[in-house]
Amino acid sequence: MGVKHTIVRLGLETLxxxxxxxxxxxxxxxxxxxxxxxxxxxxRRDRFQPNRQLEVAPEFLSRVIRKLRRDDIDLVxxxxxxxxxxxxxxxxxFACITFDDGYRDNRQWAYPILKQADxxxxxxxxxxxxxxxxxxxxxxxxxxxxRNARVALVMNGRETHFDCADVDAKVAAxxxxxxxxxxxPSEQALLSTMDDLAARYGVDMAxxxxxxxxxxxxxxxxxxxxxxxxxxxxxxxxxxxxxxxxEVRTELKMSRAVIAAALGKAPDHFAYPYGDxxxxxxxxxxxxAELGFKTAVTTRPGVLFAEHAxxxxxxxxxxxxxxxxxxxxxxxxxxxxxxALWNGFKRVDAA
Ligand SMILES: [Zn+2]
Numbered sequence: 001m002g003v004k005h006t007i008v009r010l011g012l013e014t015l016x017x018x019x020x021x022x023x024x025x026x027x028x029x030x031x032x033x034x035x036x037x038x039x040x041x042x043x044r045r046d047r048f049q050p051n052r053q054l055e056v057a058p059e060f061l062s063r064v065i066r067k068l069r070r071d072d073i074d075l076v077x078x079x080x081x082x083x084x085x086x087x088x089x090x091x092x093x094f095a096c097i098t099f100d101d102g103y104r105d106n107r108q109w110a111y112p113i114l115k116q117a118d119x120x121x122x123x124x125x126x127x128x129x130x131x132x133x134x135x136x137x138x139x140x141x142x143x144x145x146x147r148n149a150r151v152a153l154v155m156n157g158r159e160t161h162f163d164c165a166d167v168d169a170k171v172a173a174x175x176x177x178x179x180x181x182x183x184x185p186s187e188q189a190l191l192s193t194m195d196d197l198a199a200r201y202g203v204d205m206a207x208x209x210x211x212x213x214x215x216x217x218x219x220x221x222x223x224x225x226x227x228x229x230x231x232x233x234x235x236x237x238x239x240x241x242x243x244x245x246x247e248v249r250t251e252l253k254m255s256r257a258v259i260a261a262a263l264g265k266a267p268d269h270f271a272y273p274y275g276d277x278x279x280x281x282x283x284x285x286x287x288x289a290e291l292g293f294k295t296a297v298t299t300r301p302g303v304l305f306a307e308h309a310x311x312x313x314x315x316x317x318x319x320x321x322x323x324x325x326x327x328x329x330x331x332x333x334x335x336x337x338x339x340a341l342w343n344g345f346k347r348v349d350a351a
Contacts, residue, residue: 030303030336030347032073032081032094036317037061039103040110047167048146050174051138053321058109060327064320065117067327068095073334077120078229078269082294085309095334097121098297098317100233100271102129102214107222115227123222124233124271124297127258129213134237136208137194141177144201145170153197155180182278187238216262223263231269232256232293239279240272248284252291268294270313275299282351288313303336305347314350 039055068075074094076084081096083089097114099106102125114121128134145151151162151173162173184190198205214222222228234240234251235258243251252270260266270288272280275298288296295312302316318333332338343349 030093030305031090032076032084032096033303033334033336034078034081034096034098034297034315034317035064036297036299036319037097037099037110038101038321039105040099041105041108046146048142048170048174050142050145050171050178053319056320058113060320061110062113062117063327064330065113065119067330068334069117071331071334075119077227078122078231078295080120081304082312085304085306085312088306088309090306093334098231098271099123101126101237102219102233103212104214104218105212107214107218111222115225118227120227120229122229122231122269123219124231124269125214125219125259126233126235126237126273127255127262128235128237129209130216130219130262131258132206132209132213132215134209134213135191135194135205136212137181137191137205138178139208139212140194140198140203140205141174141181143203144197145174145177147203148201151177151197151201153177153193153200182239182274186242187236190239220263223265229269230259230263230265230267231271232259232267233271234273237273239274240284241279241281245283245287248287249291252288252293256291270296272296272298275317285311285314285350300349301339301342302347302349303334303339307348311348311350314348316349 037056040058040061041055043057065075074092076094076096078096081094084094097119098121099110102123106123126134145164149165151164152159154160162177163169164173181190181193184193194205219230223230232252232255235255236251238251240248240251256266270293272284277300280298285296289312293313295315297315297317299319300316301318303318304315308315318339
């Protein structure tokens with residue numbers, strides 16, 4: 001992830017400072033974009049924050065909204081995005097704001113800002129998180145490494161040790177362990193390793209859900225506001241592409257049924273957990289469409305083109321994250337120039 005971040009950041013800065021995005025715009029400019037956020041909360045000072053790419057500060061969200069409005073971009077709901085794509089109404093550029101997972105800080109910090117500015121948004125919730133059954137293993141991993149100077153676990157059948165004595169060592173250990181876990185053949189394999197690690201170092205993995213995620217009452221309050229769309233994000237937040245077809249169908253169907261039962265309205269929109277090509281691909285895009293979701297979003301980077309009307313369950317997003325909290329990047333991202341370079345100028349990536 002470190003290298004990828006550096007490339008993205010260098011790419012963005014090069015594009016911004018060269019003004020190249022304005023030159024590329026006729027070539028790459030899409031009809032709109034879906035913005036992806038996770039946590040919105042005041043920045044912490046800790047030097048070891050390996051999950052910082054999952055958060056932005058409230059002031060940054062405010063600035064992004066003001067910037068998009070100044071640039072005359074419509075801020076619309078996912079239903080309105082779906083309508084514009086399917087009716088081919090591209091007179092004005094648009095953006096949708098989306099949050100993944102259902103964190104409590106969305107309600108505490110983002111909602112007042114969005115409400116005041118009258119901006120519609122979607123929260124894609126994993127129902128297991130609201131039910132307090134979810135395992136936010138990436139936070140448990142952060143805590144294991146933050147609290148210990150040395151971490152040991154069984155990797156590929158061998159006891160392996162990581163030096164975690166200072167911040168640089170902790171960052172390196174997190175990077176290595178995070179991607180090794182993500183490369184596990186199944187969610188069960190990932191979670192059983194994390195269960196062992198959490199138990200070994202006295203970290204209560206179950207507690208993160210209650211601390212960080214909204215419960216049903218909190219989600220229900222938000223869902224009553226017409227600005228808010230509640231989307232599905234599975235029950236257990238698994239790496240879907242590594243599960244069987246039956247498991248994928250169950251995760252999608254159950255999450256929709258549980259939300260419908262709890263909130264009185266079935267969700268029409270879906271977000272694939274993790275959402276990169278290793279966790280969501282052609283099979284998942286087909287299943288989401290077959291189950292009747294109007295749209296489904298990935299975390300593949302990109303803006304929306306007219307052609308996406310034919311790939312409504314394989315939509316790309318632009319990540320707003322902790323590494324790039326600078327509104328100078330927004331026009332570059334919205335122009336599609338950065339992601340066009342990233343995608344080799346391919347407009348639709350639905351394979
Ligand atoms: Zn998620």
